[in-house]
Amino acid sequence: MRQARTVISTYSADTFGVCSALYELGGMVVMHDASGCNSTYTTHDEPRWYNSDSLVFISGLTEMDAIMGNDDKLKDDVISAVEELKPKFVAIAGTPIPMMNGCDLEAVAMEIEAEAGLPCFGFQTNGMQSYLVGASEALCEFARRLTDKDAKKRQRAVNVLGATPLDFSINGSVESIKKLLKDSGWEIIGTWAMGSSLDDLARAGEAAVNLVISSVGLKTAIYLNQTFGTPYVVGTPNDKCFSEMVLRDLELAENDGKSRISFSNLEASAETRIYIVGEGVTSRSLAAAIGIKSGIVPKVVHTLEGLPELSGVLSKMDNQAMEEEEIQKAASDAQIVIADPLYRPILPGNCRFIALPHEAFSGRMFRKDIPDFTKIDVEKMLGQYEI
Amino acid sequence: MIKLAIYGKGGIGKSTTVSNLAAALAEKGLKVMQIGCDPKADSTGSLHHLDRVDTVLELVKERKNDFELEDMVHEGYKGVLCVEAGGPTPGMGCAGRGIIAALEKLAEKGAYEKYKPDVVFYDVLGDVVCGGFSMPMRGGYADKVFIITSGENMAIHAAANIAMAVENFKGRGYAQLGGIILNCRDVKNEAEKVEELAEDINSKIVGRLSRSETVQAAEDLNMTVLEAFPDSEMAGEYRLLATKIMAECGVEI
Ligand SMILES: Nc1ncnc2c1ncn2[C@@H]1O[C@H](COP(=O)(O)OP(=O)(O)O)[C@@H](O)[C@H]1O
Ligand SMILES: [Mg+2]
Numbered sequence: 001m002r003q004a005r006t007v008i009s010t011y012s013a014d015t016f017g018v019c020s021a022l023y024e025l026g027g028m029v030v031m032h033d034a035s036g037c038n039s040t041y042t043t044h045d046e047p048r049w050y051n052s053d054s055l056v057f058i059s060g061l062t063e064m065d066a067i068m069g070n071d072d073k074l075k076d077d078v079i080s081a082v083e084e085l086k087p088k089f090v091a092i093a094g095t096p097i098p099m100m101n102g103c104d105l106e107a108v109a110m111e112i113e114a115e116a117g118l119p120c121f122g123f124q125t126n127g128m129q130s131y132l133v134g135a136s137e138a139l140c141e142f143a144r145r146l147t148d149k150d151a152k153k154r155q156r157a158v159n160v161l162g163a164t165p166l167d168f169s170i171n172g173s174v175e176s177i178k179k180l181l182k183d184s185g186w187e188i189i190g191t192w193a194m195g196s197s198l199d200d201l202a203r204a205g206e207a208a209v210n211l212v213i214s215s216v217g218l219k220t221a222i223y224l225n226q227t228f229g230t231p232y233v234v235g236t237p238n239d240k241c242f243s244e245m246v247l248r249d250l251e252l253a254e255n256d257g258k259s260r261i262s263f264s265n266l267e268a269s270a271e272t273r274i275y276i277v278g279e280g281v282t283s284r285s286l287a288a289a290i291g292i293k294s295g296i297v298p299k300v301v302h303t304l305e306g307l308p309e310l311s312g313v314l315s316k317m318d319n320q321a322m323e324e325e326e327i328q329k330a331a332s333d334a335q336i337v338i339a340d341p342l343y344r345p346i347l348p349g350n351c352r353f354i355a356l357p358h359e360a361f362s363g364r365m366f367r368k369d370i371p372d373f374t375k376i377d378v379e380k381m382l383g384q385y386e387i
Numbered sequence: 388m389i390k391l392a393i394y395g396k397g398g399i400g401k402s403t404t405v406s407n408l409a410a411a412l413a414e415k416g417l418k419v420m421q422i423g424c425d426p427k428a429d430s431t432g433s434l435h436h437l438d439r440v441d442t443v444l445e446l447v448k449e450r451k452n453d454f455e456l457e458d459m460v461h462e463g464y465k466g467v468l469c470v471e472a473g474g475p476t477p478g479m480g481c482a483g484r485g486i487i488a489a490l491e492k493l494a495e496k497g498a499y500e501k502y503k504p505d506v507v508f509y510d511v512l513g514d515v516v517c518g519g520f521s522m523p524m525r526g527g528y529a530d531k532v533f534i535i536t537s538g539e540n541m542a543i544h545a546a547a548n549i550a551m552a553v554e555n556f557k558g559r560g561y562a563q564l565g566g567i568i569l570n571c572r573d574v575k576n577e578a579e580k581v582e583e584l585a586e587d588i589n590s591k592i593v594g595r596l597s598r599s600e601t602v603q604a605a606e607d608l609n610m611t612v613l614e615a616f617p618d619s620e621m622a623g624e625y626r627l628l629a630t631k632i633m634a635e636c637g638v639e640i
Binding site: 100101102106111 | 521522525
């Protein structure tokens, strides 16, 4: 059956990507949607919900408002909430209903911005694309609108782009990546967007180089490159052997101003039957680490759609497979697979399976087993398996 | 790139007028793209002369994303690039949402970058009855809206509604009202009535077209007047109107 998922889970949607990316920045995020269960935008996909506050609202779209195109209600409600709660910015994001009746949220945002006098972003999300689309657009829009365009570059300063709990959970992975950078003498300007304030992010132009640690950060990296001329390095630090490559590339990029993809020289081995299934950048980074250690680079089955920027990141041997059947086919000859545990049932029964839970796919189910990326030791990970 | 949306009551002569304007501009050497935004998909026939062309929505429905830009764009008279958005089965689905999907698909496939047209016309169905039909005037689409009307009350009423929609959207960065095109039906006090409309909506009549048998004669040949009867008086009227509309957009031709 095409386009159907009968066994595996689905990824967090674009709507939630927006919420996740903007969660810590002091703004107000309004999902233009029917009222009811808000937990899809908060508790299910948002591990920070219980420990830190964020203004995430549902507009309470009614059938009549949708039919009558009553955008004024959304506008008025947002403006009165702004007066009461004084957020630093507003983001309104679409869901299936407004998307179906053609509500132009970018235009509504423009009207709110003019009336309320604070930055307001409109996102044409529709709940049918993956979190990558929403999160990367949210970060990039933030970069377009709120970064200080007169910022002066500083030596050995770096932004970390693409940090959300959807890819890194809240188990210290992002902090460890930051520590790794600091220990190598880098000053971190902003981490987009975990653990940094709106003001930190606004200073993005000061960085000498940007580090993209997931697909979510790519679009912003490209924008910052075009706007400030900042080169970027794509790679998620993991095993020491690959982290060192990333650190070396950061230095090279700072020196010659050229962007780099740290795993680009480690093409997947044509013959290999080892696969990593999941998000492109983190998976390719892990494949690279395995390649460095074992001489065999696993193939990546990239399971998320919608980011044109990503095509430059994947290896020729990799596979883009979104649907259950495609994923199943792409890994049908697998001997070893590294993937979220919810993929296990569609993989060959006799393959050896190494669990690498992914919050955006299995939520909190296996959260305690999500590793701190920088503490991954690929030899240990592959452990008993001969490759 | 100049992008213009043409609105007006159904049957008032939008497709006929736009096709002739497109032909007139193409004769002057401009690269013109005409996008029919009407589920009837009958905007561009007099330019490409084909029995039928695949609409954008038919392609999406049948082939998902597995088709090329060229499948949607059909070259017609003097190289005018013809596109029909298409729409759902009459009485089903959502035509307005269809227009949005079609225009997004066209942009996604790089139509504007690839063909780099000098002028794009959106020939939009009847009244702005729902969000979908305002799509061609949204940010990133048309820069200016021209409304076609005659002196008939229904046509004037529709024109006033369209002007009101444009006015309501003024904080949204949408297209601005470029002016009114009077397509005469030879009703009583026609010019006065349309003048009055223009005043009411703070706009002006940018051009006037006579009611002419030549138009119907050309239609019978499935051609534009410019192609079928290039030396006719009516062809001259369309050429003059094309010049005036371009002048409204700050371009001398
Ligand atoms: N200036 C005109 N003189 C005579 N007939 C006209 C004129 N303009 C349009 N028509 C006729 O009016 C009819 C409807 O025109 P059409 O362009 O299909 O309208 P619309 O696209 O607004 O629905 C056609 O038969 C057309 O030939
Ligand atoms: Mg028509």
